[in-house]
Amino acid sequence: MNKKSYFLLYIFYLACVLVFGCNNKDQNIKAAPEVLRQAVTDDLGRKVEVVRSVERIVSLAPSITETLFALGIGEKVVGVTSYCNYPSEAQSKTQVGDTLKPNIEQIISLKPDLVLITTASQLEQFTTKLSQAGIAVFVVKAQTVEDVFKSIASIGKLTGREQQAKAILDNMNSRIEAVKKKVEGKTKPKVFIVIGTEPLITAGRDSFITDLVKIAGGDSISADVASEWPIYSAETVIAKKPDVILLPIDAHGSEAERRRLPEGLHETPATKQGRTYTIDGELILRPGPRIVDGIEEMAELFYLQ
Numbered sequence: 001m002n003k004k005s006y007f008l009l010y011i012f013y014l015a016c017v018l019v020f021g022c023n024n025k026d027q028n029i030k031a032a033p034e035v036l037r038q039a040v041t042d043d044l045g046r047k048v049e050v051v052r053s054v055e056r057i058v059s060l061a062p063s064i065t066e067t068l069f070a071l072g073i074g075e076k077v078v079g080v081t082s083y084c085n086y087p088s089e090a091q092s093k094t095q096v097g098d099t100l101k102p103n104i105e106q107i108i109s110l111k112p113d114l115v116l117i118t119t120a121s122q123l124e125q126f127t128t129k130l131s132q133a134g135i136a137v138f139v140v141k142a143q144t145v146e147d148v149f150k151s152i153a154s155i156g157k158l159t160g161r162e163q164q165a166k167a168i169l170d171n172m173n174s175r176i177e178a179v180k181k182k183v184e185g186k187t188k189p190k191v192f193i194v195i196g197t198e199p200l201i202t203a204g205r206d207s208f209i210t211d212l213v214k215i216a217g218g219d220s221i222s223a224d225v226a227s228e229w230p231i232y233s234a235e236t237v238i239a240k241k242p243d244v245i246l247l248p249i250d251a252h253g254s255e256a257e258r259r260r261l262p263e264g265l266h267e268t269p270a271t272k273q274g275r276t277y278t279i280d281g282e283l284i285l286r287p288g289p290r291i292v293d294g295i296e297e298m299a300e301l302f303y304l305q
């Protein structure tokens with residue numbers, strides 16, 4: 001065999017080593033497991049792809065945080081807002097800003113599978129950045145008590161806690177039916193709820209709070225206003241003669257601040273008859289599992305006399 005033949009044989013040998021060697025190496029490399037996803041529709045009608053096994057969640061609303069903990073998956077919550085104070089365990093979670101201005105970079109650094117929000121106003125601010133990072137954003141919007149129930153069911157389905165969600169909803173339904181039976185046939189008091197004082201803001205037709213008042217046996221004087229949080233004048237309140245005025249309170253404020261009645265409302269039947277009551281705002285302002293506590297408490301206040 002001449003030198004040229006030896007050289008060609010050597011080249012052929014090297015080619016075989018490279019080809020078969022690389023093939024063997026490739027065979028030893030395990031393919032990364034495929035991330036299974038499910039297509040879901042959020043409360044704005046958006047199509048969202050969410051991983052089937054959600055392990056890391058950022059909640060951008062107190063009501064959502066309460067729902068996640070009620071479902072028994074508080075350990076999967078890796079980020080919350082500065083307003084998420086219930087249950088107490090939620091306060092130990094990483095805070096990513098407030099509800100309207102979350103820290104996008106911090107959220108991404110937490111590497112969540114899912115970000116849950118409650119308003120469309122949050123959506124436009126950061127959905128593009130989160131989507132680019134492969135993070136699903138699911139919007140929950142509750143304008144009625146029925147919507148609250150749907151949101152709890154949706155979050156249960158997204159997180160693989162459908163049975164736990166069903167148990168929560170069954171309990172809520174049972175307690176609501178008990179309240180309805182208790183107030184059935186009684187004269188409904190006219191109710192005004194103070195949401196804000198400067199300006200005077202209340203709950204309108206498009207707010208779930210109006211639903212809560214109705215279930216509790218009351219008749220909201222602002223139920224005819226086609227808005228969620230309408231600005232109301234003191235003159236209108238006086239003209240509509242509410243029998244009961246409710247002041248949702250912040251448990252962290254001073255006693256004087258928590259019980260301060262807005263100017264101009266002292267000439268109502270409610271104030272003249274001593275029927276101006278405070279109620280824990282978290283129970284009626286957060287569309288989550290604790291609204292049934294708020295319904296029960298309102299029913300008691302409506303029918304004290």
